[in-house]
Amino acid sequence: MTDFLTAAVGFILAMLALGLVSILRGPGETDRMMAAQLIGTAGIAALLLLGTVGLVPGAVDVALTFALLATFASIAFVKKGRSSLQADESGSTEDK
Amino acid sequence: MSLVRDIMTIAAVSAGALFFLAGTVGLLRFPDTLTRLHALTKADNLGLGLVVLGLLLQAGNLRDGLKLIGIWLLALLAGATVSQLIARTARQGEAAK
Amino acid sequence: MNAVTVFGIFAAVAVGLGLYGLITNPEPLRKIIGFNLLGSGVFLLFGVVGRRGAAAGIGNDPVPQALVITGVVVAFSATALAIALLMRLHQKGGPTTLGNGSPPSARSDPLGS
């Protein structure tokens, strides 16, 4: 059981890494905004499994923190991305 | 009894891992932002749900179980709203170009 | 090979990476990121040493753990202050690079005024 769950964490982590590579390479800035979202799901799954494997009950609380902070980071991505888009539109008149 | 539970856990976690695989394949293969977003949020949230389901069977008590479900619900809420926000920003970005 | 070895080597490499980024990246923001990476490697070294000191039913020596928690918060404060300084420099129209190309007068002006 433990071996299976450890393998599952490893697998999900590998998926997370591949997804991150794809997102971070992504052509647009909107692609990068998904990074925190990806970690918010796959990272939580890995953490929950890890807590069960390593008999670390506190890992569930870390997952809870992840869920909240990853959401916060995603919102910040979107907000900053939007403001930089707007700055691009009206940049020439306002900047200097 | 515990053997049955273990088998169900293995089944659920494997199914969850499969959905993570599907989500990642989608991320790697789909061409533009909106379709990739679609692959990411739907498949991964389902994968997380299945992993949570598998771990629920191993949870020692009610409190731990409720916490697991609560985390999944939080992830769902975040996924639903954040993906909409990102999609809207992507569309605005296209319009601005 | 165990967790201590694997993560110990990882921590050492993270310190090296952070140091490299700190030296070679000309932009101050990148230097701040490099410094944070360096710091996280140092914290992990504490964690690895603490993991070896697991005893009395505690999985990781609590004293280094407490030191690292304090360190993380202090590092965050320092980062926030550094970024505030950088933002102010940017507002004043100063250069946001530390390259050799910028003339010395432009570099010292925002600080002097």
Next chain:
Amino acid sequence: MSIATVFEIVLAAVVLILGIWTIAVRETYSATVGFIAYGLLVALIWVRLDAVDVALTEAAISGGLGGVLLLGAAARLQDAELTATEAPSKVTRVSAALLSSLTAAALASAVLFLPDSPPTLAPTVAGHAWATSLANPVTNVLMAFRAMDTMLEKVVLLLAIIGVWSLAPDDAWGGRPGLRHQADPNDILVFLARLLPPVGIVAGIYIFWTGANHPGGAFQGGAILASMWLLTVMAGLTDTPPVSRRWLRFVLIAGPGLFLIVGLGGLWFGAAFLAYPPALAKPLILGIEVAMILTIAATLGLLLTGAPERSEGQ
């Protein structure tokens, strides 16, 4: 090689690749995104090292809040960055690479050749847990055995916020930090900013409260509270308070202030500075922590919003 070791190597490799990407990528914005991912995933390593308290701190403060801080700066500097093409010379790069690899190699060999009987303070900490009647050893160290460190760290936070505020332009002194965000009632962000903070506040208080006996505590809880507050600010539902407000300044000094008063009380009535009488230890520590979580949440939030930029009326 066991499956656990393979997993650990995979984990270390994933985080390491993120670290390399963060350092090597061209655009600063991408580097900050990579750093957020790195900071969140390092928490997994800390869980694997059985240091859940640190994992919580690293995820919340270093990855979450710290990453967003860098991200905000990167977004603002984006236009300025275009002119910054000055790359260091090849000699600098090679010698920096040499120095960094030497440092890394020295540290790695130090880890590999650590003495066989590791020194540890864990039994000492466990043996003195009766003095506070708290079950979480890390909270015991932070709040009782090395309380001086924690108090001074609060002072560092306070100094940082004073430093950030003092960078305000003259006309904005005492004003509101950060930009004003407009609330669009049809925006889903506003919906999220109404729905999530109540849940997040409960979670933050839970993380704080459970810190007495399980991993958690005032820093981690405070970071979650700060992120929820900033979420409502970003959605435009609330505005940052002018920094000249008296209540705000009171909140900022409440944590270290109460800590100092209790410490002096220990000097007056008891054995030493910051000595708690064992019977009162738990209520005293809880009282300090309640004041601290408010101070930490306010300070972290204000550090993220930066120096005052608008005068009060704006």
